[in-house]
Amino acid sequence: MKKKIIYSLSSNKDLARKISRTEKAELGRVSIDHFADGEILVKTLSDVKNKDVTIVESTAKNAHERLFELLLLIDSIKRGKPHSINLYIPYFGYSRQERVSWINEPISCQVVANILDTAKVDKILTFDLHHPDIKKFFNTKFVSIPTASLFGKYYREYIRKHKINPKDVVVVSPDHGSNTRADQLVKELPGSKKVILNKHRPAPNFVEHLEINNKNISGKTCIIIDDIIDTGGTIVSATNLLYKYGAKDVLACASHAVLSGNSVNKLLNANISDLVFTNSIETDLVKSIKIIDISSLIEL
Ligand code: R5P
Numbered sequence: 001m002k003k004k005i006i007y008s009l010s011s012n013k014d015l016a017r018k019i020s021r022t023e024k025a026e027l028g029r030v031s032i033d034h035f036a037d038g039e040i041l042v043k044t045l046s047d048v049k050n051k052d053v054t055i056v057e058s059t060a061k062n063a064h065e066r067l068f069e070l071l072l073l074i075d076s077i078k079r080g081k082p083h084s085i086n087l088y089i090p091y092f093g094y095s096r097q098e099r100v101s102w103i104n105e106p107i108s109c110q111v112v113a114n115i116l117d118t119a120k121v122d123k124i125l126t127f128d129l130h131h132p133d134i135k136k137f138f139n140t141k142f143v144s145i146p147t148a149s150l151f152g153k154y155y156r157e158y159i160r161k162h163k164i165n166p167k168d169v170v171v172v173s174p175d176h177g178s179n180t181r182a183d184q185l186v187k188e189l190p191g192s193k194k195v196i197l198n199k200h201r202p203a204p205n206f207v208e209h210l211e212i213n214n215k216n217i218s219g220k221t222c223i224i225i226d227d228i229i230d231t232g233g234t235i236v237s238a239t240n241l242l243y244k245y246g247a248k249d250v251l252a253c254a255s256h257a258v259l260s261g262n263s264v265n266k267l268l269n270a271n272i273s274d275l276v277f278t279n280s281i282e283t284d285l286v287k288s289i290k291i292i293d294i295s296s297l298i299e300l
Helices: 013-022 063-079 108-118 132-137 148-161 176-188 233-244 263-269
Strands: 004-008 030-034 040-044 052-056 084-089 123-127 141-145 169-173 193-200 209-212 221-229 249-257 274-278 289-292
Touching (some): 040 063, 063 084, 063 108, 108 132, 148 176, 148 274, 148 289, 169 176, 176 193, 193 233, 233 249, 233 263
Parallel strands (some): 004 052, 052 084, 084 123, 123 141, 169 193, 274 289
Antiparallel strands (some): 193 209
């Protein structure tokens, strides 16, 4: 068996540390320098010869720079002749631009896939990818791990602790894109039902309208599940609508805490009883927002 080495760059340092502990793998040392004009220089300070290398980096919070860090580190590592290189991109940035919604728009996600393909790594792994079709953009082996099992475990415990009748639980997909995600959570929570909301987004990060197809949520505990919370617009809008139709309680979870601008305040001011993310993106959050560790889903 080859020796394993795990790198993190500007993001996911904790996650990389956890994986290295569980896998008893060396933690790679890396230097990231900035030139006066903003260009970066990234290189490995550890020896990689004949080792199985894993690089952990979410392409969030300045996706372009995170992506470039990855590409430069891969090049640096390749010069040291490793046995293999896998990329763990817990949150895959640009994944929401996976199709043309308006005339002349780029499929940005495909552009990123093409760039990553040129790096010629062995495998790319991510969590709860925005849309399953994104895989088709890659020639490199690409795997997306669902996070529903982690949320399922969390909510089974929550339901037990709060003495909620499982039949009074409604899993809510805030738009049609999260339908499969909601189905996966329903399977994890026996007795629960699913409701899908209609969402209209006239411009990026702006949610105009949400409706409920099935209004049977009166007196229910609703759990909204999404892949990403960015501005918080979708979740807050969905929460308001669910209360309007008589929900007893609204809880929410999302795999990726993108959380731009004043989204945290927006979420804290909404009447969401419990809010959970994974640690796919490193964030300094207030205590009332919970974080579930995804490292248990990772096997090198
Ligand atoms: C959209 O397609 C995604 O699944 C999320 O619903 C969206 O990215 C959430 O963004 P925001 O928090 O800005 O509404």
